[in-house]
Amino acid sequence: MRKYRTMRVLLVLFVMLSACNVAGPGFRGAPATRAEAGGSHFLLRYSDGMVEVTRTSRAFLPRFPVIASHAAEAILMQTGCESRWFVGDPAMMIAGLSCNGGRAPPKPRKRRSYVCDVTGGYLSGRRGVSELELECRRS
Numbered sequence: 001m002r003k004y005r006t007m008r009v010l011l012v013l014f015v016m017l018s019a020c021n022v023a024g025p026g027f028r029g030a031p032a033t034r035a036e037a038g039g040s041h042f043l044l045r046y047s048d049g050m051v052e053v054t055r056t057s058r059a060f061l062p063r064f065p066v067i068a069s070h071a072a073e074a075i076l077m078q079t080g081c082e083s084r085w086f087v088g089d090p091a092m093m094i095a096g097l098s099c100n101g102g103r104a105p106p107k108p109r110k111r112r113s114y115v116c117d118v119t120g121g122y123l124s125g126r127r128g129v130s131e132l133e134l135e136c137r138r139s
Helices: 002-018 064-079
Strands: 032-037 040-047 050-055 082-088 092-098 114-124 128-138
Touching: 032 064, 040 064, 050 064, 050 082, 064 082, 064 092
Parallel strands: none
Antiparallel strands: 032 040, 040 050, 050 092, 082 092, 114 128
16 A cells, blocks of 8 residues: 555656646747746747747756846847746746837736635545635635
């Protein structure tokens, strides 16, 4: 029984690690270009005036403005286009490009997300959580 649990954990870990470098929606099929700027390493994928930027280097407590400025420098070196906006987080972001003085595409709309708090429930001794009461709100 323990052997199967170990195999499941290893399978989940393998699947999660294999998805670390996959292109996001709208960038599938776009070739990845490696770039480096400011000591940060990136994979850049171009599509419709936007660039998906995936940071591949390690950084201790990376701050979004610092990583975004490094990404903007890498994008400028690779494409010759200026970055007008960034959305995302320090690990993966999307940038809107302005090439040859043109306008950058509009920022993508945010997806709906919810934040939920556990407000009640009870535990079963044998199976863990049996029932939870949640209070959710849009964020």
